Amino acid sequence: MADASRVVAIGAVSRRTGCPIETIRYYEKIALLPKPARTAGGHRLYRKGEVERLSFILRCRQLGFAIDEIRALLDLVDGGENSCTAVKAITEERLVDVRRKIADLRKLEGTLADMVAACGTGQVPDCPVIEALHAKP
Amino acid sequence: MADASRVVAIGAVSRRTGCPIETIRYYEKIALLPKPARTAGGHRLYRKGEVERLSFILRCRQLGFAIDEIRALLDLVDGGENSCTAVKAITEERLVDVRRKIADLRKLEGTLADMVAACGTGQVPDCPVIEALHAKP
DNA sequence: CTTGAATCTGTAGTCGCTACAGATTGTACC
DNA sequence: GGTACAATCTGTAGCGACTACAGATTCAAG
Incomplete structure (x- = not known):
């Protein structure tokens, strides 16, 4: 088995970040967040990096960045x-x-x-x- | 016939107020504007009062009033x-x-x-x- | 009477979520 | 192992305030 202690379910991510579950799924749908790993039954499992990426997105939104601007910022961050x-x-x-x-x-x-x-x-x-x-x- | 010199088509209203035609029709649909008279063929005909009402709405929008607030204001104005x-x-x-x-x-x-x-x-x-x-x- | 502009209705798209419905899965307790 | 109940799943529709079409009709000028 993979190291289960380092992954969390979507509800925990929601509580940790204050971001509604629906919005997390929405960010995945529009590809701001990568598709996470899943349990055998299909539940999403998030690792630390993914939660940090979400936090980054949320901070940008607080600052009024549009989704497309955040996408551009993330591309730049990913590019390196x-x-x-x-x-x-x-x-x-x-x-x-x-x-x-x-x-x-x-x-x-x-x-x-x-x-x-x-x-x-x-x-x-x-x-x-x-x-x-x-x-x- | 009615006095045709005092009615204008929707395009003229749009040019006069700067409000797009689609938005005028939209305001009618959500009942901010009354249903105007029509030609035999179905084209809308606006009288002075209706154009003024639209101007009022547009000024409110410029000031950031929400549609529902404008509706409330118009009700008050209508009430008297x-x-x-x-x-x-x-x-x-x-x-x-x-x-x-x-x-x-x-x-x-x-x-x-x-x-x-x-x-x-x-x-x-x-x-x-x-x-x-x-x-x- | 023909042409071309204006207008008609109706529907779908925009942005960034939010709110369901109805089905499935995960987990704690006995 | 069984059962209850919470958590999560997918998918779709709605919000506000328009905007943008498609495709059909009507009007005004020559």
């Missing part, structure tokens, strides 16, 4: 060499994206705050929020 | 009275949400910027971005 520049490029793109989103949301925040503030006065004939929403750009 | 408080509540919820998202993104920005900066030094043995992604939370 000369990849630091490429990794940096992907990360910088992501940073630009985040900064753009922040700027967009700041504008929204301003508009929404103005609308709420106009309501606050409580002495308007018609609802200022609705008026604002009807206003032309 | 005593709704300013409710409108304000929906808008405030939205504002809280936007502020939370900004805070989240700021954290991301920090992490990503650190990672990129570490890359910039160019004197590390292994890729610092990959290391950061492998690090435990």
Whole structure:
């Protein structure tokens, strides 16, 4: 028999990483995770490296990387060499994206705050929020 | 015949509002927009009020309101009275949400910027971005 | 009356999961 | 060995908010 003490079932992986079982299977289906070994009955068995790979994926997702970006990062990691520049490029793109989103949301925040503030006065004939929403750009 | 000069086809509405035709039909399907009049042949005909309603919806979407929130806002507008408080509540919820998202993104920005900066030094043995992604939370 | 643009309905795809249904397997206890 | 019950299996459908077709029809201009 193989060394059973070093493999874990999908439920244990889920508890350890906080990732739902369905999502682990989903990552396998879209080939972010390799197909794991199986018991005679067909249950998945994960080794340490596979759990680490999942953790890597989850951290990337927390940072807002899209699945395809993670795939690219993993390819670079798997490839091994000369990849630091490429990794940096992907990360910088992501940073630009985040900064753009922040700027967009700041504008929204301003508009929404103005609308709420106009309501606050409580002495308007018609609802200022609705008026604002009807206003032309 | 009805007054044809005051109705427009869906293509004209699309050009006027910048909203794709498919999306206009989609808003009708999910009942954000009323079913418009039709020509004998079945083409949709929109009147001024309907175009304004669409503009209202589009402005709400720009501000990040979810479809269900817009539905609630439209119900309040249609209802007519005593709704300013409710409108304000929906808008405030939205504002809280936007502020939370900004805070989240700021954290991301920090992490990503650190990672990129570490890359910039160019004197590390292994890729610092990959290391950061492998690090435990 | 013909041509070509516009519009019609309906369905399937996008992203990143999530939620089932219904069948099978693994494991602990007696 | 038997039995209960948890864990896991596969496969499919759904979410939000559209978007992208296919294939049929209708409209407007000349």
